[in-house]
Amino acid sequence: MGRLDGKVAIVTGAAPREPGVGNGSAMAILMAREGAKVLLVNRSTERAEKLAADIAADGGEASVFAGDVTNTDDVAAMGQAVMDRYGRLDILCNNVGIGAGGGANRVEDVTDETWDRLVDxxxxxAMKCSRVAVPLMRDSGGGGSIINISSIAGALGLTGGPGAAAYAATKAATHGLTLSTAADYAAEGIRCNxxxxxxxxxxxxAAAGAEYRQRRIDMVPMQTEGTGWDIGWAAVYLASEEARWVTGLILPIDGGLCALRAWPR
Ligand SMILES: NC(=O)c1ccc[n+]([C@@H]2O[C@H](COP(=O)([O-])OP(=O)(O)OC[C@H]3O[C@@H](n4cnc5c(N)ncnc54)[C@H](O)[C@@H]3O)[C@@H](O)[C@H]2O)c1
Structure with missing residues (x-):
């Protein structure tokens, strides 16, 4: 018995930009391994088709939807596609996310264009995909699990780097969206974490270079990096019936970094 047997999931930004295991691909692979059918959402289909083939070779079921989730029409079509292909929706992983790019990103450096792009x-x-997913989850009749993805940059002020004002603001706002969504739909069994x-x-x-990676490792109390699998297993738990009474949780998976300060504040 898989922990997600009979469930249908959407993972946005499922295929990583470069070869290897990203957070989205680990979530998709592990959810499929636990019995979920997974819709892989990416703008470019090539990498997503490779991920779907890998999941099929692993004995799972997944298919690709090509779309840009900043586009309202594409998000509506994504919802239609999951119902046409699988007939229900139980899990939404709002994984899509980008950084501001290289260079200084303190508040005095942020351009309007960067700010707007990162908010978008x-x-x-996450709002657009959840807006489409909630009615589909309700119609599916089995509750639901929305999993938003944030960053330590949205929970902690991190020093020693070039700044991350826009990125941090969008990730912190994701915490508010999570709590509001959790409260609004808890009585219907639609959870949001x-x-x-x-x-x-x-x-x-990996593309950011060894020096950047070492600086990030040095911050972590466990003194190691995590992998996409650490994130994927957390998502499997939150999506499963094991977490049936868990909603509104802001869950750090960070090797202890958030333990350095009281949580929540
Ligand atoms: N890797 C980390 O250390 C880390 C730390 C904190 C948070 N995160 C978050 O984890 C999530 C995934 O990150 P990752 O490291 O696996 O990155 P990644 O770049 O490998 O994956 C993100 C995917 O989203 C896709 N994408 C971007 N915009 C899109 C759009 N408009 N429509 C559809 N797809 C789109 C990209 O093409 C890519 O495939 C992001 O939200 C990121 O902010 C990552």
Whole structure:
């Protein structure tokens, strides 16, 4: 028996930009391994098709939906696609997220363009996808689990780097969206939780170079990086019936970094 047998999941930004295991791909692979059918949402289909093939080779079921989740019409079509293909929706992983790019990103450095782009991609996408998912979960009749993805940058002020004002603001706002969604739909059994991701070695981070990675490791009380699998297993738990009474949780998976300060504040 899989922990997610009979359930249907959407994972946005499922395929990482570079080869390797990202947070979204680990969530999709592990959810499929636990019995869920998974809709993999990406703008480019090539990497997502490879992920779907890997999941099929692993004995799971997944298919690709090509769409940009900043686009309202694409998000509506994503909801239609999951119902057409699988007939229900139980799990939504709002994984899509981007950084501001290299260079200084303190508040005095942020351009309007960067601010708007990060709000659009990191925050508004979670609202748009949840807005479409909630009625589908309700119609499916089995409750639901929405999993938002945040960052330690949204929970802690991190010094020693080039700043992350826009990124941190969008990730902190995701905590508010999570709590509000959890409260609004708890009575219907539609749960909403948020994973606060720490220093995880995804392909995106590998591309940032060894010095950047070592600086991130040095901050972590456990003195190691996490992997996409650490995030994927947390998502499996939050999606499963094991977490049936868990909603509104802001869950750090970070090797102890958030333990350095009282939580929640
Ligand atoms: N890797 C880390 O250490 C770390 C730390 C904290 C938080 N996070 C968060 O984890 C999530 C995933 O990060 P990752 O490291 O696996 O990165 P990643 O870049 O490998 O994956 C993100 C995916 O989202 C896709 N995407 C971006 N915009 C999109 C859009 N508009 N529509 C559809 N797809 C889109 C990208 O193409 C990519 O495939 C992000 O929300 C990120 O902020 C990562």
């Amino acid at each position: 991609v990191n925050l508004t996408t 948020c994973i606060v991701i720490g220093s995880v070695a995804t392909p995106m981070v």
